[in-house]
Structure formats: C-alpha cells, structure tokens
Amino acid sequence: xxxxxxxxxxxxxxxxxxxxxxxxxxxxxxxxxxxxxxxxxxxxxxxxxxxxxxxxxxxxxxxxxxxxxxxxxxxxxxxxxxxxxxxxxxxxxxxxxxxxxxxxxxxxxxxxxxxxxxxxxxxxxxxxxxxxxxxxxxxxxxxxxxxxxxxxxxxxxxxxxxxxxxxxxxxxxxxxxxxxxxxxxxxxxxxxxxxxxxxxxxxxxxxxxxxxxxxxxxxxxxxxxxxxxxxxxxxxxxxxxxxxxxxxxxxxxxxxxxxxxxxxxxxxxxxxx
Numbered sequence: 001x002x003x004x005x006x007x008x009x010x011x012x013x014x015x016x017x018x019x020x021x022x023x024x025x026x027x028x029x030x031x032x033x034x035x036x037x038x039x040x041x042x043x044x045x046x047x048x049x050x051x052x053x054x055x056x057x058x059x060x061x062x063x064x065x066x067x068x069x070x071x072x073x074x075x076x077x078x079x080x081x082x083x084x085x086x087x088x089x090x091x092x093x094x095x096x097x098x099x100x101x102x103x104x105x106x107x108x109x110x111x112x113x114x115x116x117x118x119x120x121x122x123x124x125x126x127x128x129x130x131x132x133x134x135x136x137x138x139x140x141x142x143x144x145x146x147x148x149x150x151x152x153x154x155x156x157x158x159x160x161x162x163x164x165x166x167x168x169x170x171x172x173x174x175x176x177x178x179x180x181x182x183x184x185x186x187x188x189x190x191x192x193x194x195x196x197x198x199x200x201x202x203x204x205x206x207x208x209x210x211x212x213x214x215x216x217x218x219x220x221x222x223x224x225x226x227x228x229x230x231x232x233x234x235x236x237x238x239x240x241x242x243x244x245x246x247x248x249x250x251x252x253x254x255x256x257x258x259x260x261x262x263x264x265x266x267x268x269x270x271x272x273x
Contacts, residue, residue, distance in 0.1 A: 018081035025119025046117035052107035071100035073117030073163030119163035130180025137240035139165035145248030157187035240264035
C-alpha cells in the first residue's frame, strides 16, 4: 500500500579491492558480528573530536560488539580483498525521510572543527542536491583520494550505502528525503545533462575557477571561487579543507594565510584580501 518493497531476506555482497579502503554506511543498525568476510578485516569510524583537538587523525577501530549505525560513516578493508557479506532476514525497508545526527567539535583552527562522517542511508542512489536545507561542501572518497563537491555548484550522486565527510556549522542533523532517491540511470542522466561543476550565480557575484592536476592514471582537483562578499579567512560551510590521502598519486590544493590547505577556497578577488 505504500509502494515499498516487501522481501523475505536481504543479502548484500560488497566486493572489495585489495589494499583499498571502502567508504560505507549500513542499511540498518548492524552489530559488527553480522559482517562476514573470508579474511581478516578492519572497520573504522571517524572521531571528529580527535581531529578538532589535534589538527589531524580521527580514525578509530570499531570494537567487537559495537553497533554500526545506519547513516553513520565507516571505512572497511579486508586482508585479501574479499567480499563483505551481510544478511537481513525479513527486512523492513524504510519508505520515509531519514535524518542523520550531526555534531559539533570545537577547535582552535576552524578548518579542523566539526568534521562529521555520514552516509547515504538508502539502498538507492541519492542526488546530493536533494539534501534538505543543506549547502555545505561534501568530501567524497574516489578510491585513491578525496573529491569535494558543493550543493548548487556541483552535480554529485551518492552510491547506495556510500559514506562521506561534511564539516558541520550549526545543524543538528542532515535530512535525506525519499524524493532524492534515484536509479543509476537517473543519476547518469543528470550528470550527462549538467556540467560537472557549474556556476549557479552571476559571474559578477561569484566566479568559479576549477584547476585539475593529472598524471597518467589519476586526476586531482581544487577550486577557487572569487566572491567579494566572502572572507579571506577560512569560512566553515563555504570553504573546504583539503583532506590528504597517502594513496593519491597527485594532490592539489591552495594555501591560506595561516598555511591551511583548501580544496575549495572562496575568497575576495582583491590582491590585498
């Protein structure tokens, strides 16, 4: 009656690649013991308070017996790149909006504050621009490094159960409305019909400059947005700190006046700014 699926048993098989981290959330609150893999594996969550206190770090192992929460972000890696398997008897697939909690972690440096790792809570693709009341940059893992997207400026579609980073400013939750769900075909159609990085404002207000750096196999990118209404200082919710990955062949960022590293740097166009 609610146009939702009804199934007896849900099996999820997530192929892994050797030596690579996989960014996941889970379709339900899952006990760690429900994760099955034929080789040893590790699951970690991100502790934003550690990053806020130290300016680095944050990864923590999920202990045995701890619940893995739907919508919270995790990373997973198995020793031999084996398939991660989960089984859910008689699942009650939610057909409603889902709200995932967000937290604040105060820091001396604004680029280290309030980092949250969350995930697409649906077993479907999800349009980033459908996030309700949300405009902060999103930092997504591409398999080797991090890409940054901002709602309104970019077209990005989360894969089912994909986790990602956001730097919270003043929200208590991030809302995933069911209307944001889509198929892979729908997501590809939107990507094909819209520029990958678009300027939605008048160039007189915001002028977006995207810079790419590539080697033979990998491309990293950064962005500078010239906006005379912006601050030269780091602004949470507008600017985005560059997350450094040891596995990325090349990494590109701009540097602020306090040596902070930006993947998105929105600033005035004036030289003395």
